[in-house]
Each structure stands twice: as structure tokens, then as C-alpha cells.
Amino acid sequence: MTEPLNILLQILVFPGFVFTVALGLVASWVVRKVSALVQWRVGPPLFQPFYDILKLLGKETLVPQQAQRTVFMAAPLVGLAGVLLLSTMLWRIAFQPAELFVGDIIVAIYLMVLPSLALILGSSASASPHAAVGTSREMKLVMSYELPLVMAFIVVIIKTGGQISLAAIAEQAPVLSVSGMLAFLVSLLCVQAKLGFVPFDMAEAETELGSGLYMEYSGPLLAIWKLMQAIMLVALPLFLVTVFMGGFGSAGMPLAWGIGKYVLVLVLVILIKNTHPRVRIDQAMKFFWVYCGIALAAAVVLAMIGNSCGWTWL
Amino acid sequence: MNQQELNNKLSQIKAQLISIEQTADNRIYLSCEARNAYAVNKFLFEDVPLRFVIATGIDSDDCFEVIYHYAYDEIGCIINLKVFIRDRENPQLESIAPFLPAAEWIEREIHDLLGIDFKNHPNMRRLILADDWPQGVYPMRKEMDAKIARGWTCETSSRPAPESPARRTVPLGKPILPVGPFHPLQEEMEFFQLTTDGEIVTDIDMRISYNHRGIEKISESLQFDQVPYLVSRICGICSASHPTAYVNAVEEIAGVTPPDRARYVRTIICELERIHSHLLWVGLAGHFIGYDTVFMWAWKYREPVLDLLEEITGNRNNYGNVKVGGCREDIPDEIVPKMLKDLDEVEKKTEMLTKAVLDDPVLHARLKGVGTLSKEDAIRYAVTGPTARGSGIAIDVRRDDPYAAYADLDWNVIVQEQGDVFAKAVVRLLETLESVKMTKEAVQKLPKGPIAIEVKEIPPGEGCGHGEAPRGETFHYVRSDGGNRPIRHKVRAPSFVNVPSFRASCIGQHIADVTITLAAVDPCYSCTERLAVVDAHGNIVRDYEMLLQASRDKTAQMQKELGWPGLKLEDLQIG
Numbered sequence: 110m111t112e113p114l115n116i117l118l119q120i121l122v123f124p125g126f127v128f129t130v131a132l133g134l135v136a137s138w139v140v141r142k143v144s145a146l147v148q149w150r151v152g153p154p155l156f157q158p159f160y161d162i163l164k165l166l167g168k169e170t171l172v173p174q175q176a177q178r179t180v181f182m183a184a185p186l187v188g189l190a191g192v193l194l195l196s197t198m199l200w201r202i203a204f205q206p207a208e209l210f211v212g213d214i215i216v217a218i219y220l221m222v223l224p225s226l227a228l229i230l231g232s233s234a235s236a237s238p239h240a241a242v243g244t245s246r247e248m249k250l251v252m253s254y255e256l257p258l259v260m261a262f263i264v265v266i267i268k269t270g271g272q273i274s275l276a277a278i279a280e281q282a283p284v285l286s287v288s289g290m291l292a293f294l295v296s297l298l299c300v301q302a303k304l305g306f307v308p309f310d311m312a313e314a315e316t317e318l319g320s321g322l323y324m325e326y327s328g329p330l331l332a333i334w335k336l337m338q339a340i341m342l343v344a345l346p347l348f349l350v351t352v353f354m355g356g357f358g359s360a361g362m363p364l365a366w367g368i369g370k371y372v373l374v375l376v377l378v379i380l381i382k383n384t385h386p387r388v389r390i391d392q393a394m395k396f397f398w399v400y401c402g403i404a405l406a407a408a409v410v411l412a413m414i415g416n417s418c419g420w421t422w423l
Numbered sequence: 424m425n426q427q428e429l430n431n432k433l434s435q436i437k438a439q440l441i442s443i444e445q446t447a448d449n450r451i452y453l454s455c456e457a458r459n460a461y462a463v464n465k466f467l468f469e470d471v472p473l474r475f476v477i478a479t480g481i482d483s484d485d486c487f488e489v490i491y492h493y494a495y496d497e498i499g500c501i502i503n504l505k506v507f508i509r510d511r512e513n514p515q516l517e518s519i520a521p522f523l524p525a526a527e528w529i530e531r532e533i534h535d536l537l538g539i540d541f542k543n544h545p546n547m548r549r550l551i552l553a554d555d556w557p558q559g560v561y562p563m564r565k566e567m568d569a570k571i572a573r574g575w576t577c578e579t580s581s582r583p584a585p586e587s588p589a590r591r592t593v594p595l596g597k598p599i600l601p602v603g604p605f606h607p608l609q610e611e612m613e614f615f616q617l618t619t620d621g622e623i624v625t626d627i628d629m630r631i632s633y634n635h636r637g638i639e640k641i642s643e644s645l646q647f648d649q650v651p652y653l654v655s656r657i658c659g660i661c662s663a664s665h666p667t668a669y670v671n672a673v674e675e676i677a678g679v680t681p682p683d684r685a686r687y688v689r690t691i692i693c694e695l696e697r698i699h700s701h702l703l704w705v706g707l708a709g710h711f712i713g714y715d716t717v718f719m720w721a722w723k724y725r726e727p728v729l730d731l732l733e734e735i736t737g738n739r740n741n742y743g744n745v746k747v748g749g750c751r752e753d754i755p756d757e758i759v760p761k762m763l764k765d766l767d768e769v770e771k772k773t774e775m776l777t778k779a780v781l782d783d784p785v786l787h788a789r790l791k792g793v794g795t796l797s798k799e800d801a802i803r804y805a806v807t808g809p810t811a812r813g814s815g816i817a818i819d820v821r822r823d824d825p826y827a828a829y830a831d832l833d834w835n836v837i838v839q840e841q842g843d844v845f846a847k848a849v850v851r852l853l854e855t856l857e858s859v860k861m862t863k864e865a866v867q868k869l870p871k872g873p874i875a876i877e878v879k880e881i882p883p884g885e886g887c888g889h890g891e892a893p894r895g896e897t898f899h900y901v902r903s904d905g906g907n908r909p910i911r912h913k914v915r916a917p918s919f920v921n922v923p924s925f926r927a928s929c930i931g932q933h934i935a936d937v938t939i940t941l942a943a944v945d946p947c948y949s950c951t952e953r954l955a956v957v958d959a960h961g962n963i964v965r966d967y968e969m970l971l972q973a974s975r976d977k978t979a980q981m982q983k984e985l986g987w988p989g990l991k992l993e994d995l996q997i998g
Contacts, residue, residue, distance in 0.1 A: 148719035387713030389935045
């Protein structure tokens with residue numbers, strides 16, 4: 110009796126939904142505040158993201174008449190469920206790595222695609238020309254960054270000696286090698302694209318499409334998308350920390366060390382966001398396929414050479 | 424080609440003209456009958472060749488006049504072709520838009536306002552009148568004044584069914600991406616309908632006129648010295664350029680020259696205005712391509728310029744500092760050191776911004792080769808200002824036909840050949856640096872003396888004044904009958920010719936590039952839409968109270984008709 114209750118508690122409260130959402134909203138406040146400071150603005154108060162969500166929850170939900178109602182309304186929930194599962198999984202690896210097998214890197218890759226898929230489904234069901242353009246951009250973007258991302262994980266798998274269990278990967282830090290660093294940098298840019306941050310925010314591009322993908326969403330449904338984004342802001346950097354930087358809470362290391370790593374990734378994301386203009390979708394595709402593709406092919410080769418010669422730094 | 428050669432050229436068409444007059448150094452008036460207008464226009468545009476500025480429609484007592492204004496920029500000459508249309512019952516003129524796309528909008532405007540029919544016009548839809556404005560009622564005809572005096576409103580006249588579907592002008596069934604009437608890209612209301620094929624734009628249709636204030640009509644009811652305050656309200660940003668151009672026109676009629684100090688003060692205000700306008704544009708351009716850091720930084724650097732303007736004129740915008748015969752407020756000598764110090768700071772920051780923009784590889788990738796307006800198209804659409812200079816056309820009123828103190832200062836006209844968005848950005852940034860340089864020079868050279876002379880009478884006559892606003896040439900034509908009000912005052916803001924050039928620069932672009940292409944001409948809709956006497960509800964706008972009441976009534980009526988709150992989504996024209 111207590112075991113299922115315990116699992117439910119873990120998913121819904123700690124370290125699952127409530128904890129992650131709270132953390133995610135704080136992280137989104139950090140993004141807004143740091144961006145504001147970079148731009149010489151004052152920025153919002155700490156609780157602004159919470160107020161935003163609360164306000165949206167109290168608003169009316171409008172569904173366009175021509176929209177495919179079920180898909181339009183279900184999509185945000187699917188996306189939220191996906192990231193929630195991902196973040197719970199990552200937290201368990203961070204806090205109780207040895208307890209039981211909770212998932213490997215391949216499961217994580219699948220779960221990370223879910224939010225984008227849900228977005229694509231939801232916005233294409235909304236029957237808006239702006240959302241249609243946003244959807245087509247999001248699809249192309251997903252196709253562009255998935256390949257480099259998978260290749261980056263191949264580098265990690267090679268570096269960690271063929272491990273695919275996240276808990277096992279988290280015990281090593283591939284970022285401390287040449288190929289691992291390359292893979293980390295590319296994954297960081299993929300995370301930027303997954304978060305929909307500048308320079309890869311063309312799918313919502315406010316000044317072109319008036320928020321594109323999210324155009325028709327309002328009220329609680331929009332709040333769910335916002336929550337999903339907030340959780341992604343926790344889960345994706347955490348994933349990078351787990352895979353590349355030796356995990357969040359490695360044995361023997363204080364908690365502050367893990368938090369430091371997470372904040373480092375978050376700050377990198379914010380800085381990239383604030384020092385670039387938005388690129389066009391064709392430019393993004395070229396960037397991910399050609400430049401990132403070549404860099405990662407090189408990284409894979411380096412990692413294999415390093416493995417066979419025993420040079421761990423390569 | 425100099426003045427002499429120009430005169431020789433013009434004398435080739437003497438047979439078709441009634442008269443050739445030279446009223447001032449740089450002003451030539453030709454006149455002809457309606458039947459010869461097409462041939463003469465074609466000659467002026469294609470064979471001389473001249474740059475088309477605008478046309479003015481006038482309701483004279485016994486006939487309609489259409490004055491085509493051309494500019495000959497090499498010597499800064501304005502050539503006005505007056506065409507008399509004698510048939511008041513059925514006024515007709517051959518359209519010149521087929522060979523001169525720049526004339527398309529103004530012919531539609533004249534048709535709206537005066538009811539002159541342009542034959543063979545490619546697209547004779549309403550440009551600025553509301554869809555439910557009654558047909559056959561022409562606001563700029565003089566008989567309208569009497570009607571308005573008797574309390575005529577659109578509501579009291581017989582109203583026909585709207586002649587066209589209200590908003591969507593692209594045929595149903597074509598995939599369109601609406602940009603507007605309200606869109607985060609735009610600060611003002613306008614409506615672009617992009618016909619798209621995937622990410623590529625195949626056609627663009629523009630609709631303006633969501634916000635009319637009837638400036639030209641109001642101007643006819645104000646005295647000469649009240650008009651500068653009116654025209655400075657055409658647009659907050661160009662609120663030095665419009666009055667300056669207007670007083671240039673009136674001073675030309677009166678034959679007066681303002682004192683030296685006034686000329687310098689005008690220059691300083693106009694250049695400060697250009698600095699803040701260009702920095703504003705850089706910020707907005709950054710925002711449009713998602714570069715919000717540039718947006719905020721550029722606007723921060725712009726702030727001291729607004730403070731200086733406030734210190735001199737009392738206002739950050741709407742300076743109201745120009746009057747016929749001089750200026751209203753002087754620049755106190757004690758703020759000169761502060762001005763120089765602030766300008767140094769602005770210069771440093773602008774240099775940094777320019778360097779950052781020119782060195783950024785992503786910006787190069789994003790802006791180069793985007794939204795290219797070729798030199799030929801730039802001439803056909805008669806664009807002005809940075810839009811023209813970015814396409815390799817070296818025109819600048821400040822150099823070509825100097826007004827204020829521009830002739831005394833040392834500066835360069837910035838020209839780029841490529842015609843893309845990047846070229847326009849470079850033009851604006853370098854121009855900002857030139858403006859800072861000019862302002863500093865003018866402040867240092869500021870002569871002593873009075874800032875205004877008294878002008879008592881405006882004699883009968885007509886004058887053309889133009890000036891280089893931040894967005895391009897702003898042109899004012901004023902006609903006086905010797906009374907204390909202008910009997911016709913035509914305003915052409917630069918965006919009126921720059922905006923139609925979107926047809927040449929946007930088609931074939933990515934959707935992602937269209938927004939920045941639209942923004943690259945720095946369109947100013949409040950400038951473009953300054954005519955007519957209607958608001959969106961079709962009432963004659965008399966005062967705020969009446970407008971408010973009408974607005975409430977209309978809302979109440981709509982609520983009743985639609986069974987409030989049953990507004991349907993398809994009414995919003997999303998798909």
C-alpha cells in the first residue's frame with residue numbers, strides 16, 4: 110500500500126511535479142531577470158512567473174471554431190506529461206542513483222522529443238495560418254537538431270565505455286575531454302533550440318508570427334504550455350549535467366556542487382539568448398546539419414581513437 | 424545637367440504646355456490641359472528624367488487642378504506640372520501609374536478625395552476612405568465645407584452597401600498570412616496580406632487608412648502661424664521635419680529669409696531628431712529579428728538626445744519650435760557645453776553600436792541580400808531618404824536643395840549600393856554619426872542675433888517646401904490667396920512613397936525576412952495616413968466628444984445586431 114503511494118508522491122510532489130514546477134518557475138524568473146539586467150532593465154519580481162500562471166489559469170479558454178478540438182486541448186497535457194516524466198527520472202538519478210533502474214539515455218531522448226511533438230500537434234490542430242507557419246518551422250527545427258543531439262550522445266556512450274544507463278553515465282564526466290567538450294557544446298545549442306530560445310525561436314517568432322505555435326492558445330491551456338516550458342528549463346540543463354558533467358549529486362560531493370553545474374548551464378543558455386538575433390529556419394537547418402554534423406563526426410572519431418589508444422583526454 | 428540644360432529639355436515640350444514660369448531660383452511651374460497631361464508626364468519622368476515627388480489635387484473655383492510635383496535632384500529644382508481639368512461634372516485624367524508605380528497611391532487618394540477619375544489605373548480601389556463612406560461624397564471638394572457647416576455627417580447621408588468585402592482583399596482560397604491590422608511588429612494599424620507558398624511570399628497587398636486625422640483639411644481652416652503646430656503632430660518623430668518643410672514653403676511665398684541664428688537652431692533640432700529617430704530604428708530592427716539586447720541598448724543610448732531636445736524646446740517630441748520667420752525657442756548659451764558633452768557620449772555609443780552591428784556574423788547572414796530594392800525599382804517607386812540611399816541613389820534634400828543652415832556645414836551623404844536591408848542599416852548608422860558631427864559643428868558655430876523676424880502678410884501665391892526627415896524627403900505644398908489661411912496645403916510624408924516599394928522588395932522573400940524588410944524602410948503610418956476626414960466609423964470628426972459618443976453608439980448598435988457577446992471568430996478574418 111505504501112509503495113504505490115510513495116511512487117505517486119514522488120511523481121506528483123517531490124521530486125516530481127510540484128518541486129520541478131516551482132524550481133522551473135524560479136529558473137524562468139532567473140532567465141527574465143538576467144536578460145533584463147543584460148538589457149539595462151529592472152526586470153520582474155521573483156514571483157512574477159507564478160502570478161502569470163495563476164492569472165492564466167483564471168482566464169477563459171478559447172478554442173478556434175475550425176480547430177480540431179480534442180487534439181488542440183490534449184496536446185498541452187501530452188507535452189507536460191512528457192517533460193514531467195523526464196524530470197522525475199532525472200531527479201531520481203540525481204538523488205537515489207543506486208536504488209533501482211529508472212531509465213537509460215534512449216528513453217530520455219524519446220521523452221525529450223515529446224514536448225516538440227505535442228507542440229506540433231497542438232498548433233497544427235489550431236487552424237491558424239500563423240500557427241501553421243510556426244508548425245512547419247518547428248518540424249524542420251526538430252529534424253535539424255535531433256541528428257546532432259543523438260550523435261552527441263553516441264560520443265558520450267563511447268566515452269563512458271558503452272554505457273547507456275543514465276545512472277552509470279552520471280558517474281563520469283565526458284565534458285573533460287576534447288570530443289566530450291565538442292559534444293557538450295553542440296548539445297547546449299540543441300537545448301537552446303528545444304527551449305525555443307533565441308537564436309532558434311523562429312517557431313514562435315513574436316515579431317513575425319505573433320508567437321506562432323502558441324498563437325491560438327489562451328487561458329489554462331496556455332498556462333500548461335508555460336508550465337511545460339518551465340519544467341523544460343529545469344529538465345534539459347539537468348539532463349546535460351547528468352550526461353556530460355558527472356551528474357547532479359555525485360557521491361561525496363556537496364549539493365552546492367550540483368547546483369553550481371546546473372546554474373552554469375543555465376547562464377550559458379541565457380547568454381546565448383541575449384547575444385544573438387533570431388536566425389532563419391534554413392540557416393538553422395544548415396547550421397545543425399552541416400556545421401554541427403561535421404563537428405560531431407569529428408568528435409565521434411576522436412572519441413574512438415581516444416578509446417582504442419587509451420587517451421582519456423581525447 | 425545644369426539649369427540651362429534643364430530649361431532646354433523643358434522647351435522641347437513647349438507645344439503641349441500653356442506656360443512655363445520660374446517663380447524662384449529652384450522652382451519651375453508648367454501648366455497644361457488635361458488631354459496633354461499623360462504625354463507631358465511621360466516626358467518628364469522618362470526623358471528628362473525627373474524624380475516623381477507627389478501630386479496635389481485642388482478644387483479651384485472653375486476647374487479641378489492636379490499638380491504633379493517632380494524634383495530634379497542634381498540642382499535641387501522642383502518642377503510642378505499643373506493640369507487643368509475643365510469638366511467639373513465628369514472630371515477625368517489619364518492615369519500615369521502604368522509607367523510610374525509611384526503614382527498609384529496618390530491617384531487613388533485624389534480619386535477618393537476629389538472624385539477625379541483616373542483612366543487605365545491598374546488598381547482603382549479606395550485607398551483612404553472607409554468602406555462604408557457614401558459613394559459620390561468627396562471630402563476635399565469645397566462644397567463639402569458648406570455641407571459640414573450644415574451639420575452633415577456620414578450617418579445622415581444615404582449610405583450604400585459597402586462596395587467591397589471590408590477587410591480581406593485577396594481572393595478567398597489563396598493561402599494568406601495576415602500581418603495586421605494589429606500585429607506585434609507594428610506600432611500602428613495597417614494591414615499586409617501576404618500570399619504565401621510555404622515560406623516564400625508570392626504577393627503582398629497593402630491596406631492602410633485605419634487612422635485618419637484629416638490634417639490637410641484641418642490645415643485649410645487654420646491660420647498660417649497655427650499650421651506648424653498641427654503638422655508637427657502628424658508624427659511624433661518627424662515633428663521637427665514637417666513644420667520645417669511647411670515654413671520653408673510659406674517663407675517661399677512670403678519671400679522672407681529667417682535670421683541666421685534661427686537657421687542654425689532649426690538645423691540642430693532637425694539633426695537631433697534624426698539621431699534619435701535612427702537610433703530608435705536600430706533598436707526596433709534588432710527587436711524585429713529577435714535581438715532584444717540591441718533593442719534595449721539602442722534605446723538607452725537614444726535617451727540623452729531626447730533629454731537635450733526637452734531642454735531646448737520643452738518637449739521630447741512635438742517640439743513646436745518652428746514658426747514662419749524663425750524659431751520660437753532659442754538655444755540658451757549656457758547649455759552648449761552640456762550639449763557638446765552629451766553629443767560626444769552619443770557619438771561614442773553609436774560608434775560602438777555600429778561596430779557591433781557591422782562585425783556580427785549572424786547579422787550579416789540575416790540581413791545581407793534580404794529585401795533587396797534594386798536601383799531601377801527604387802527609381803520607379805520614387806523612394807526617398809535612407810531607402811533610396813541604400814539602393815545607390817545619392818539624393819538628400821539637405822545637400823541638393825539646402826534649407827536651414829545645411830549649406831554652411833561640412834558633412835557627407837552616405838550611400839550604399841546593395842539595396843538590401845543591411846545596406847539600409849549601414850546608411851542609417853553612418854548617417855547618425857554624420858548627424859552628430861553636424862550638430863556639434865552647428866552648436867559651435869551658432870551665430871548671435873535674433874531668432875525670428877516678424878512676418879505680417881502672406882501674399883497670394885504658392886510655394887513648395889521640402890526637407891530631409893529621418894525617413895526621407897517630406898514635401899509640403901502650400902497655396903495662399905492672400906488671406907490668413909492656406910487654401911490648399913498638401914503634405915507628402917516619406918513613407919507614402921517608401922511603403923509601396925514593398926511590392927518590389929518583399930515578393931520572393933522568406934516570411935522570416937518580410938518583417939525586417941517591411942521595417943527596413945522605417946515605415947511611419949501616422950505620416951502616411953494624414954488625410955481625409957473620417958474615423959473608422961465613418962463619422963465626420965468634429966471634436967472628441969462627438970467622436971466618443973459616436974463610438975459608444977456604434978458599439979451599442981453592434982452589440983444589438985450581433986447579439987452580444989456572440990462575436991464569431993471568422994469575423995476576425997483569421998483564415
